[in-house]
Amino acid sequence: MRNVQKKSSASKAVKAAESKTAAEKTVKASEVQTAEVKAAEKEAAAEKTAAKVVEKPALAKAEKAAENVKKAAEETKTAVASAVKKAAEETKAAAETAVKKAEKKTAAVKKAAEKAAEKAAAPEESVSVQYAGKDILVSDLMGQAKKDWTEKFGRKAAELKKVSLYVNTDDNTAYYVLNDDVKGQIAL
DSSP states (O other): OHHHHHHHHHHHHHHHHHHHHHHHHHHHHHHHHHHHHHHHHHHHHHHHHHHHHHHHHHHHHHHHHHHHHHHHHHHHHHHHHHHHHHHHHHHHHHHHHHHHHHHHHHHHHHHHHHHHHHHHHSOOOOOEEEETTEEEEHHHHHHHHHHHHHHTSOOOGGGOOOEEEEEETTTTEEEEEETTTEEEEEEO
């Protein structure tokens, strides 16, 4: 029995040694794993710090670029508002000018219509002078006086405003005064 006990104790001792070795191996493995985890954590922290160092200038540049974009947008907004205001003022001025021109044209058309209405409303007139067997139309004498205004005196027809006509049968002549200053005569 002693032999069995010896074997049993030896066996226990081997098992204990194996157990101790296995435990040591497990501890070593866990220490290795812990060391690897710590190394990985240190590496990650270093990368994070490096990223922050790299990020700060990039972030500063991005913020500055964003500020520049905001500033440019504000300047553009101001420029557009100014351009819109200027265009509105120019449009208003052009509209006022167009209204004034239209009013002038309307007034001119109204005057022309009034003159046409006066002419249309006036009855047809015919005045003739008869003497010594002659029959002379006053309208023919007026036409001759107006013709003298343009041909004989070299004036424009639009400048003629007033015609005064005097028929003297004793002299066999019609006398006229144009615009109260130009005098002439027509033989009957």
